[in-house]
Amino acid sequence: MPDVAPRFGATPGWESDLSDEPGPRDACGVFGVWAPGEDVANLAYYGLYALQHRGQEAAGIAVGDGRTVVVFKELGLVAQVFDEVTLSSLSGHVAVGHTRYSTTGSSTWENAQPSYRTARFGGPIALGHNGNLTNIVELARTLGAERDRLRATTDSDLITAMLADHPGPTLVDAAMDVLPRLTGAFSLVFSDASTLYAARDAHGIHPLVLGRLDGHPDGAWIIASETAALDIVGATLVREIVPGELVVIDAEGVRSRTFARPDPHGCLFEYVYLARPDTSIAGRSVHATRVDVGRQLAREAPVEADLVIPVPQSGVPAAVGYAEESGIPFGEGLVKNSYVGRTFIQPSQTIRQRGIRLKLNPLRDVIEGRRLVVVDDSIVRGNTQRALVRMLREAGAAEVHIRISSPPVRWPCFYGIDFATRAELIASEAGIEEIRASLGADSLAYVSLEGLVEASRQPAGTLCRACFDGVYPVPLNDSDKLGKHRLEATGGAETTEDMIAEALRRGVTLGMNGADPSPDNHDAEPEPEPDLESEPEPAGVRPA
Numbered sequence: 001m002p003d004v005a006p007r008f009g010a011t012p013g014w015e016s017d018l019s020d021e022p023g024p025r026d027a028c029g030v031f032g033v034w035a036p037g038e039d040v041a042n043l044a045y046y047g048l049y050a051l052q053h054r055g056q057e058a059a060g061i062a063v064g065d066g067r068t069v070v071v072f073k074e075l076g077l078v079a080q081v082f083d084e085v086t087l088s089s090l091s092g093h094v095a096v097g098h099t100r101y102s103t104t105g106s107s108t109w110e111n112a113q114p115s116y117r118t119a120r121f122g123g124p125i126a127l128g129h130n131g132n133l134t135n136i137v138e139l140a141r142t143l144g145a146e147r148d149r150l151r152a153t154t155d156s157d158l159i160t161a162m163l164a165d166h167p168g169p170t171l172v173d174a175a176m177d178v179l180p181r182l183t184g185a186f187s188l189v190f191s192d193a194s195t196l197y198a199a200r201d202a203h204g205i206h207p208l209v210l211g212r213l214d215g216h217p218d219g220a221w222i223i224a225s226e227t228a229a230l231d232i233v234g235a236t237l238v239r240e241i242v243p244g245e246l247v248v249i250d251a252e253g254v255r256s257r258t259f260a261r262p263d264p265h266g267c268l269f270e271y272v273y274l275a276r277p278d279t280s281i282a283g284r285s286v287h288a289t290r291v292d293v294g295r296q297l298a299r300e301a302p303v304e305a306d307l308v309i310p311v312p313q314s315g316v317p318a319a320v321g322y323a324e325e326s327g328i329p330f331g332e333g334l335v336k337n338s339y340v341g342r343t344f345i346q347p348s349q350t351i352r353q354r355g356i357r358l359k360l361n362p363l364r365d366v367i368e369g370r371r372l373v374v375v376d377d378s379i380v381r382g383n384t385q386r387a388l389v390r391m392l393r394e395a396g397a398a399e400v401h402i403r404i405s406s407p408p409v410r411w412p413c414f415y416g417i418d419f420a421t422r423a424e425l426i427a428s429e430a431g432i433e434e435i436r437a438s439l440g441a442d443s444l445a446y447v448s449l450e451g452l453v454e455a456s457r458q459p460a461g462t463l464c465r466a467c468f469d470g471v472y473p474v475p476l477n478d479s480d481k482l483g484k485h486r487l488e489a490t491g492g493a494e495t496t497e498d499m500i501a502e503a504l505r506r507g508v509t510l511g512m513n514g515a516d517p518s519p520d521n522h523d524a525e526p527e528p529e530p531d532l533e534s535e536p537e538p539a540g541v542r543p544a
Contacts, residue, residue, distance in 0.1 A: 029053075029130065038216075043222075051226060052099055058073060058081075060073025061090060062191065075112060124193055131187055131206050143162070171195070184201065184415055199246045204262070205473075207226060209237060243260075266464060267417075282457075291324075293455040294317065294324075296452075298325035305401055309375070331366055333367045333372065399442045400441050415464065452468075
């Protein structure tokens with residue numbers, strides 16, 4: 001086994017050098033276990049495996065045994081980061097797990113989670129975060145000189161530092177003071193050496209659920225981003241964590257505190273793309289919602305065609321609904337390579353473009369000569385659909401009609417989803433006909449926002465629809481609009497104006513108004529298809 005000492009933390013007498021962060025602009029996955037007598041590291045491993053779709057850049061598990069907390073994290077997928085030897089070394093009764101997709105901070109080992117700190121009032125803290133804070137610059141300023149102690153460039157490390165620097169005398173006291181000061185989206189799972197904690201922002205933007213492990217009369221509890229993760233480890237859903245709620249789990253059971261008045265605005269994009277289809281949100285399966293969206297799409301945007309095919313896998317439920325409602329046969333016209341990660345959940349444009357052709361391959365004998373309805377869940381940048389239309393035509397499709405089971409994504413997200421500037425969004429300036437021409441499709445239609453909301457069966461006023469309509473439930477200011485590297489790019493700037501100026505000088509992205517001063521060509525014409533025969537650049541490797 002390689003030397004893992006630099007990756008571990010929190011043994012008596014020395015302080016961990018681990019650091020951390022949050023995740024996809026949604027999509028990190030968080031998982032917590034409190035289960036004396038169980039192998040909590042293995043439970044966390046399987047829970048993270050179930051949440052792999054929410055973050056593919058890094059994974060980590062922290063385990064507490066009543067005295068200490070040990071953290072292991074690394075860049076890579078869950079199965080790449082952990083093996084039996086590593087998991088067996090993580091012994092205790094409480095665990096925090098995390099899969100990361102960067103929304104604040106770069107994709108580096110230092111920014112992987114769980115984050116770790118030793119509290120001023122005594123004892124270790126390990127924390128995992130799904131979401132994105134919008135007042136991170138102001139919070140960093142309040143730390144004053146302590147800001148220099150930040151070990152990572154993420155809002156998660158900032159939250160952990162604020163909890164650890166609080167005078168206490170308990171972590172509950174610290175949380176009840178710190179949590180109301182956070183704005184934006186946060187679904188948190190954290191622990192000390194003995195107790196598991198969970199908290200959800202007042203808007204409940206991203207999901208967080210409480211489950212109970214079967215067969216434990218004295219109580220064994222799970223916290224997870226999605227109900228599907230409960231199913232994987234054999235836990236039963238108890239309830240959702242309420243927006244504005246802090247949950248404390250220890251030998252005395254499950255206790256609840258309210259730190260903010262609930263004002264629910266759950267992320268509508270969870271229904272579209274982020275959540276697993278076998279997850280339930282607000283008591284209804286995501287799969288059923290997506291099928292209903294497909295039916296609504298067929299009613300709103302009918303077309304004469306021979307076959308309905310999905311873009312696998314996230315387009316499948318809506319394609320089923322479209323086929324059922326329209327009477328057009330459903331078929332599989334695209335084969336997905338399961339070993340290629342999500343193109344949306346990849347951190348760079350170059351990687352995304354290279355991944356598209358590796359990811360999907362058309363079935364010529366199914367599609368040749370046929371008029372196709374191709375159903376996908378969303379168009380964010382347009383890369384996948386543009387390449388897809390080209391491939392289908394090369395394979396002999398007579399017509400290609402694109403149907404999208406979400407409205408046009410026109411506005412950036414500041415709450416944890418990876419489209420942080422309007423310049424990155426194909427629909428931010430272009431109309432539907434312009435997008436259709438750009439993709440090369442015969443027709444293009446999106447489901448209406450009203451149709452999507454209706455399919456969710458949630459009151460419109462309880463949903464965050466900002467990426468579709470530009471109405472943000474959490475007010476934003478200029479410092480919020482700095483890109484995800486804002487903590488690492490603002491140098492010694494003291495005022496918001498100085499921070500923005502410094503960010504502009506260093507090429508950090510600004511969002512909201514469509515301005516994109518960064519040098520990564522978001523406003524440029526689409527890059528030509530990369531030469532797939534050339535060797536990709538080797539990934540950077542962090543020495544052990």
